[in-house]
Amino acid sequence: MEEIRERLLYLHRVPPLTRRMIYKVMTYDESLLSFFSFTPSEISQLLKIPIKKANVIFTWLKDVDKLEAAINRDQKTCTILTIFDEQYPPLLKNIQDAPLVLYTLGDTSLSKHVPSISVIGTRNPSKTAPNKLLHIVGPLLQKNWLVVSGLAYGVDSLAHQLALQYNRKTISILGSGFDHIYPKRNIPLFKDIVRNGLVISEYPPNIAPKRYHFPERNRIISGISKATLVIEATEKSGTLITVEQALDQGKEVYAVPGSPYIPQTVGCHKMIQDGAKLVMCANDVLEDW
Known part of the structure; x- marks a missing residue:
């Protein structure tokens, strides 16, 4: 082997x-x-x-x-895991088109942490998004849930930051190699997650980000945990790609409702109409678990 x-x-x-x-x-x-x-x-x-x-x-x-x-x-500079390795994330191994090789920085054991949830959303969140995260994700963090997200601007960054504020672990999935962190403004956050969590990429460290990398990495964000929580999403948000991946993988999808007057909630409302579970508080997730 x-x-x-x-x-x-x-x-x-x-x-x-x-x-x-x-x-x-x-x-x-x-x-x-x-x-x-x-x-x-x-x-x-x-x-x-x-x-x-x-x-x-x-x-x-x-x-x-x-x-x-x-x-x-x-x-x-990093730990390399293949799909043949025992340390490879177990939930990820069972998804369609599983990554064959993963490059990691941080605590690789976190990929097996239970319970965990992927928290995603728009790159341009509303002013109420931080409070939504605090209200729904905060209690999960208090119960030692692990948060997975993608280091992007907006909801992803807020989710990682909240986990770190609670002194809890978080996993970030990148769309580039470790030598080319994107967005650059999140390099300090990336370093914090390396010290206090786990960063994963299926791209070698020298690979710069490309547009198609981000839809690709979304299947890892949804695949590495059992459920995906959407905080906010516009009607044509890239977040919907992750939701589609999660549904294809047989994962639970939760969506947070909001005011019908702001574009950041339209995507969530459509997800709920299409069968995603409406989440108003952490207990809505905990009851399913």
């Missing part, structure tokens, strides 16, 4: 290889061994990609020393 794990780490560091491609390689050969001896033509046929791209992958696979150097460099 250790050899398979090592090969997976190599493949994960090959830039042209996507997660879905690696899954396809694993389906073809669980040991991941034969792929390293493939010709460009064989790579092209297996992955259904142009020969030009297959040539790039072939070149990377032949330079194992370069891949090993990158992995060794990463291991000096």
Whole structure:
């Protein structure tokens, strides 16, 4: 198993290889061994990609020393978990399209903490959002619940900050590598979470944020806990992507209602109409638990 794990780490560091491609390689050969001896033509046929791209992958696979150097460099600054490792988050392992490799900073045991809840919402919260968090999430924190969120502006940041104010643990899921924290204004918050919680990314430390990374990381935010709580969301909020992921994963979804006159509550009201549980206080969550 250790050899398979090592090969997976190599493949994960090959830039042209996507997660879905690696899954396809694993389906073809669980040991991941034969792929390293493939010709460009064989790579092209297996992955259904142009020969030009297959040539790039072939070149990377032949330079194992370069891949090993990158992995060794990463291991000096963070803990790397693969889907084969015992420390890998158990709830995350069972979701569709689970991340194959995770890079972590902080206390990795927190990914198994029970109970936990993902708290998400708009990047432009209303003035009442902090009070909503205090009213609903505060009592959960007092009962030693762990909060998961995404370090984004708005509700994500407020959720992490509230957990830290209560001297409780929190997990942040990033859409970039650790060398490129986004948004930059949250670097101090990132450092606080590393010291008092756990930060997770499926991207190697040197990978800068890309637009598509954030919808991708949302499946991890919802997947790593049993329930997702939406504090505020506009009608077309990116928060809805996380909610869809949570529902696809069979997770509970809670939504906080609010004034019909502000745009930050429209998304929550639509979620409730579509079947999300209306939450007015922490007991609404605790009763389900």
